[in-house]
Amino acid sequence: MKKIFTTVLMLTALIISAQHMGNFQNQAEDLSISRANIATSMGNGAVYRKAYAEAHTPLRPTNVLSINLRSLYNVDATDYTAVFNIIQVGKTAEETTQLMNDKIELIKKELTQKGFQGQFALDMISFVPQYEIEVTKKLFSKTYTEVPVGFELQQNLLISYRKDTDFQKILTACGKAEVYNLVKVDYYVKNLEAVYEDLQNKLLVEVAKKKAYYEKLGFEMKNYNVMMADKKYYHTPKDFYKSYLAAENVSMESLKNQKSVTKVRKPTSYYYDPIPYNGYDIVVNAAITKPVIQLGMDLSLQYTLKPVEKKPDPKPAPVKTPHPKVYVVSPNGPIDIKQLPNN
Structure with missing residues (x-):
């Protein structure tokens, strides 16, 4: 009789906040498993993991022009x-300090x-004594005393x-040198x-390409404020x-036969998942083969029509002030011209 074993692949995703992984981890806030069996909505990069397959919505024309670039x-x-x-x-204290120095000198x-040309630096964290409880028995009581046992x-x-x-x-x-705790690796440009x-x-x-496109559509960009x-x-x-954890459950046959199950440590797998390119207009050096620093710039421009300038009303023509004159002719023939007052 054939024995059929059913295995279920379970994947639990956690977020790791470290480079070259290290041992500095953050707890995942929520889990979202994609079809690729990886977490898609967690960690410091969660803002970039949103689903981009949005429902189609009709466009609404407007006289405000926008240019949004990423x-x-x-x-x-x-x-x-x-x-x-x-x-x-x-x-x-002397022994502790000497042992620490021996490890560091061995690494150097x-x-x-091996021809290493890098630099070394030390960051002092703590130097504290260690205590144990010493019990002193008396006739009717016990005394507990902290005593230093090391550093x-x-x-x-x-x-x-x-x-x-x-x-x-x-x-x-x-x-x-028996130094195994890699905290992180920082990158610099x-x-x-x-x-x-x-x-x-x-x-x-x-x-410039976007503005040329709008010009072809009939919008004169010089008539817009930005x-x-x-x-x-x-x-x-x-x-x-x-990170994600791939684990296999015990077979159903073992449970039916009430056989004992020995649990095995499930290793955690890690991978580098950079910012996806969805929604970006410009991506430089898109093909990457190792972890890189990702620099970005977003630009948003909004163009609104300039207000129409009102032409000033024409000014009325100035009224000429009359200057009446009187011509007086004497009997002898001379003519005398006299200016009369306006009022």
């Missing part, structure tokens, strides 16, 4: 900083031997590098202003890492 630039990082958290305990030595030192080791391939060297060196300037120029080209709004944004890969 641009995105995928940029490879020029510098990286990996952050490792190190916790060291010891019986005395391993990387230097705990916590520091963050920051390692800056430029080549993406150096990251594997850093992981190997930290592993030899040096020529940030040049990238934004390039986006601005591309937006201006698109605006208002504008714009914004910039900068996203690093740590905002767009996600």
Whole structure:
């Protein structure tokens, strides 16, 4: 008799806020599983995961012209900083400090031997004593006393590098020093202003195309006043890492036969899910093969008709003031001209 086992693929998505993943995680606020078995509406990048298949709505013509443009630039990082958290305990303050320094020096030595050209920095987190409870028994009571038994030192080791391939060297060196807690990897771009300037120029080209389109439709743009709004944004890969958990349930046959089930740890898978290109008019370096910094600029222009200028009423012609004159002719022949007053 054939045994048919039924397995159910269950996927639970969580959001991870880290680059090169690290161990710094945020809890997912809600779960939404897509047909691709990945979360589509969680995390710091949730605003970009909205469904774009909206119902068709009829357009409403208006005499107000609008130009709304969105641009995105995928940029490879020029510098990286990996952050490792190190916790060291010891019986005395001197021993704890020495053990911490030994780990850090070992990491530096391993990387230097491999030709590493990066920089190192330390971020002091805490240095506190550890206590235990000492119980003192008396005839009719017990006394509990805190006594120091050691010290705990916590520091963050920051390692800056430029080549993406150096990251594997850093992981190997930290592993030899028993430093495993990678907090995050930060990305940086040096020529940030040049990238934004390039986006601005591309937006201006698109605006000119839109205005030419409106001119062909019969709108004279010189007769419109314009208002504008714009914004910039900068996203690093740590905002767009996600995770999902793929697990198989026990077979129904095992439950029917009341067999014991041994639970196995289900590994969590991670992936980089950048900003989707839906709704963007300009995308530079669209094809990416690794996590990148995503810079964006949005521009909104609104054109409204200029008010019609009213022509002033014509002024009435000025009334000429009369200047009456009297001609007096004497009997002898001379003529005398006299000016009479107006009133």
